[in-house]
Amino acid sequence: MQKPLRISHVGLRGVVGRGMTASHVLDFASAFGTFLGPGPVVIGRDPRASGIMIREGVASGLMATGHDVIDLGVVSTPVIQHAINRMDAAGGMSIGASHNSSSWNALKFLGPRGSYLSTGEAGELLDIYHLRNYSFSEWQGIGAYRTADDAIDRYLDDIAGAFELDSLRRYKVVVDCSNGTSSLILQRMNERFGFRFILINARTGGVEFAHEPNTSSRTVALQLAPLVQPLGADAGFLFDADSDRVAFATETGEAVTSERVLPLLTDYLLPRGAGKLVIANLSTTALLEEVAARHGGRVLRVPVGRQAAIDALSSYRPEQVAIAGEGTGAVMMPRFRFVYDGIASMLAVLSMMHEEGKTLSSIIAAYPKYSILKGEIPLVTQQLPALFTELQARYADGQMNVADGLRVDWPGKWFHVRVSQTEPIVRVICEQKGAPPTALFESLMELVRSYAA
Amino acid sequence: MPREHLLKIGVSGIRGVVGEFLTPLLARAFAQAFGTYVGGGRVVVGRDTRSSGPMLQRAVHCGLLASGCEVIDVGVLPTPTIQIYTGATRARGGLAITASHNPPEYNALKLFNGSGLFFNHYERSELLDIYHQSDFRQAYNDEILRLSTETEAPARMHLERVVKHVNVDRIRARKFRVGLDSVNGAGSVMSPGFLSETLGCELHAISIDPTKPFPRVAEPRPDTLGDLAELVRTKQCDIAFGQDPDGDRLAVVDEHGNVLDNDDVLALAVMIALERRPGNVVVNLTTSSVIDDVVTARGGKVYRTPVGEANVVDVMQAVNAVIGGEGSNGGIIFPAVHLCRDSYTGMAFLLDRMAETGLTMSQLAAQLPRYWRRLGKTGFEHGRLGPLMQALEDRFPGAKLDCSDGLKLLLEDSWVHVRSSNTEPILRIAAEAKSEAGVEKLYGDVLSLLSGR
Structure with missing residues (x-):
């Protein structure tokens, strides 16, 4: 039985009402506002119904500790991270429980430039929380709240600079959005760049999800994989609710385990960049070592969990690292400031198909079993x-x-x-x-x- | 020196200095207790223009949503408007985020039941029990309801009710020159339109920018309305109105620039109401005897209550009063509009009376019997209150006593009322007599007895 609340170095996660309450939200927002340096804080959320309640508490705690709040609305975590960097904000908070079911929610804390907090920083935040030692501003110093509705477009500007979108949009792609934030980003890509994404589970009502928004191959096999061939699509992709994780299915309708995402992207990125280091956790496939060796790369194995990957990354210069990720389909690329970004991962897979001129199934089949x-x-x-x-x-x-x-x-x-x-x-x-x-x-x-x- | 604690949580709600004392954590908890108490359903939330308002409002939203309430955010509006809208839309309750006439560093929550009335004493203590036990309803994701905004309907509903009780055509025909000082409070969003468009007055307004801080002491009194009195003289206004930050209190300036005594404003409103329909009148113990004269002359009966709007309203309901109020606080309560203090009813009544009679504001005031009043306060030590009250009783052996709120001594042609404040560790003294010398002597005697000098 999973406990309904977990407070750790990666943030706060729980079943709303049973484990995670409004009280936790106000406390953590106040603690984070106390922890951050001066400046505005960017927030956003995934579409869960509880997200509105949590957003109100988060905004209040941040304003009370003297920060202006810039609310991006329903957006993915990578979009928030992009906006923090672009707006030179003091930090950000992402409200969303990524791969957990709709009854859950979570707070993720992001530092300046959109980076995840290091273990040391996260420890300091927890100390402030445990001491309840918050620095509330006096009445003249309370922050203001405003919304910004162009965050997805500004993020897509960056995406457009990193990928050859003109040559990718010819692909017919089915996407299972898991009722999450990828729905809004991909709809916008269809409008703005003429992509042909066919979206399923794209409603963002927030009360019930069509299925658990995780990237396991079982979830991919459930609805997505059987659709790819009948629709004559070139590939199928599935995102978790806040679109940092991705899994996929080939044009033949085969559900590919999310374990394959990292080796595939490693194979694509290693020969194309200066970095030779691949960071992965201890539970991830050994195919990674084999792929890395082909391109003169080296795999650094770290404990499971995002925090260990973040701490490992901070020990190297950005240009030394080719890629970092885990078997869940969460992958960080240097071009995207080492942020878990499922949309970027999907576009990298499509770029690989385009550049190699191969179908997804033949790319997958080329790897040893x-x-x-x-x-x-x-x-x-x-x-x-x-x-x-x-x-x-x-x-x-x-x-x-x-x-x-x-x-x-x-x-x-x-x-x-x-x-x-x-x-x-x-x-x-x-x-x-x-x-x-x-x-x-x-x-x-x-x-x-x-x-x- | 003992540390000053600038926060009060009690039967009158929660009020304090924002920052170290009144925090978003407390506001969230109190709102969640409120949401639990009203049992879910729709709750109306609005605020005055204090800089801490938006921050506290979001904490309140968070607590209400977390308890399974649907939130209607009506934004910046006068307290009576929020109350009327709460009652009219059959919401389960309402909250106004306002510290009324307190200085800008303060804020508070005013709590209304489903009829848009202040919680009575029993409702408040039940709510307080839930708050202290932290026994809150915690909604799950699928039980969390919407947060929506409604900015137009509440003001329209309120003003439509007010104008039903006056002859708008005869007011408009006079094209009165009217001065206004809304202290940059919630009245700023409603009063200018009401006076100039609805009632056709030529408006001369100061301090009607809701984005700016309070430019004067927030309580509208003769000593704080100097700028408005000056405006009356330079613009030759027929009358001018001063509001407090949440638009429930009203002060009136006559055409010579004299600020009327608030008891006299209430007495004029009582006179107007009783001449249309005789009946019962309810005022607090500190309100002037001028009310008794006005009511008795029109065959009505006066009921006295302890100080506090909720106390007055409770008795007004019980005796089906025609009108009521709290004299020195500048509060007129006219139940045909709503059982709350409402500055808009007061403005409309006085303009209508001037239009009807052709008299000036000073001539109307001159119709009232003349009393002299003296209000003041003195500090006291905890535990010394009993002996002080006893000494007061002994000092005036022939007096008629009323012990329902502190001690009121009714003497021949004069009275004195001493009570401890609900919000500060002070004794409030009010004295009234038929002559200036009489009131000075009475007030002086009581003050020296209480302060031991």
């Missing part, structure tokens, strides 16, 4: 140290990484056992080049289960 198995088992917190000790002893012949649970690599095969950050479970992931590593996976599951209740 890797088989991944995933499982989860409820945990007994007290047993975890013993579990990891035994795992290390049993698999001492492989190459170990203990940055986040345990990952062990052998040539052509690896596993990762880790504790979830969001649910009280142990996750087991196991991958092998070629056939599924069934025997290894079963014995891992059995061992983990022996430490469960």
Whole structure:
């Protein structure tokens, strides 16, 4: 059972009314307003109904701490990040629970230039929150509120400078918007650039979503993949609610796992930029190492979660990094200031199709087959140290990484056992080049289960 | 020196200095308690022009939406207009964000029930219990309702009700030269149109910019309306009106530039109302005896209540009063428009009377019996109130006593009323007599007794 509220370094997330309340919203907005330097703060939200309630609280807390608030309305997180940078704002807040169901919502905190907060900064924000030590302005210093309705267009100006839109718009593409913010951006691309995006689940009413807005291959297979071939489309894409994650289906109707997004884009970007470093988490496919090696690149493995990727990024100069991302289809590219941006990822995939002159299915088919198995088992917190000790002893012949649970690599095969950050479970992931590593996976599951209740 | 705590949460609602004391956190919590108390449904929210208003209003929206209420934002409007709209549209309740006549660093929440009336004593204490227990309704995503704006209908509804009770044609025919000082408050958005367009007056207005701060002390009194009196003299106005920031209180200046005593303004309104329909009149204990003279002469009965609009309104409902009010506060309550203090009813009544009689404002005022009044205050120590009141009683052995709100001593041809303030640690003293020397002696005696000098 997922807990209905989670407060961590990446922000605040919960089931509205059951875990996340208006009280949390005011406190966090006041804490963030206290934490930020002077200047305006940019806000935006995904279409969930609770977003209006949260926006009012967020605006109030920021105004009370002396910040002017610029409300972009219903926009994706990448659009907010773009606007922060463009307007030279002090920071921003994104209201939206990305891949969670409609009953959830979340606050994400963004620093100057639209960057995610580092672990140190996020820790300071949490300290202010826990101390409730807010700096409220006196009556003359309270901030003003205004709306800006051109944020999507200004973001698309930037997109138009980064991709050859003229050669991409000939593709016929079906998109499942998961009732999220991608709907508004893609409709605008159709109007403004003459794209032929066919949008499904594009209503942005905010009370009910057509399906869980996540990017798992099961979700892609549900509605999107079966539509691609009958419509004669060249590809199908699916975004989560705040369009930072993306998954896709080929023109033949095959649902491609979101694991493939990062290797595909790595293959596309590595030869086209100066950066040679690929940052990915420990649970992401080993296809990445194989693809990177072809272009003289190197993969840096970091713990699971956005925060670890952000902290890793900050240790390198931007031009050293080619790409960063995770198996969920969330990918950051240097051209987009290292922001998880599903729209940019989709356009990069289309650019790859265009430049290589190939169909999506033939691009996918060219990669070697890797088989991944995933499982989860409820945990007994007290047993975890013993579990990891035994795992290390049993698999001492492989190459170990203990940055986040345990990952062990052998040539052509690896596993990762880790504790979830969001649910009280142990996750087991196991991958092998070629056939599924069934025997290894079963014995891992059995061992983990022996430490469960 | 003890730290000064500039916040009051009590049966009169929540009021304080914005910043360190009155925070958006408190406003959100109070609004959510209010939303829980009224049980969801539509709630009307408006405000005066204080700089903290937009920030606090958003916190209030957040709390109301989180409790499952639908919010109608009516923006900057006078308090009576918000009350009338709340009652007329059968909303579940209403909130005005205004600290009325307090200085600009203050703000407060005024709370109305579904009839657009101030919460009575019992409603307020029940609300306070919910607030203190933080026992709030927490709406889930699919229970969160809309936030919409309504800027035009409330003012129209209010003014349509007012003009039903006067002869607009005869007022328009006179083309009165009228001065106006709305203190850049909520009246700024409604009074100029009402006077010049609806009532056809030649308007000479100062301080009608709702985006600017209050240019004078917010309470409209003889000593704060110097600019308006000057305007009357230079523009040769027939009459001039001074409002407080939320447009419930009214002060009146005659054609010579003399600011009328607020008790006399109420007495004139009472006279006008009773001549159309005799009946009961309700005023607070501190209101002048001029009311008794005016009412008795017209065969009516006067009821006295403790100070506070809600107290007056409670009794007005109980005795089906024709009119009522609070003299020194400049509040006229005319139930045929609405059971609330309304400066617009006052303006219309006086202009109509001038048109009807052909008399000037000073001539109308001269029809009233003459009393001399003295208002003041003195500090007191907590715990000393009982002995002080006892000493006062002993000092005037022959007096008739009224203990319903502090102590009122009724003497031959004079009275004195001493009560502790609901909002500050002070004693308010009001004295009245038939001669100037009489009131000075009475006031002086009481002040020296209370202050121990």
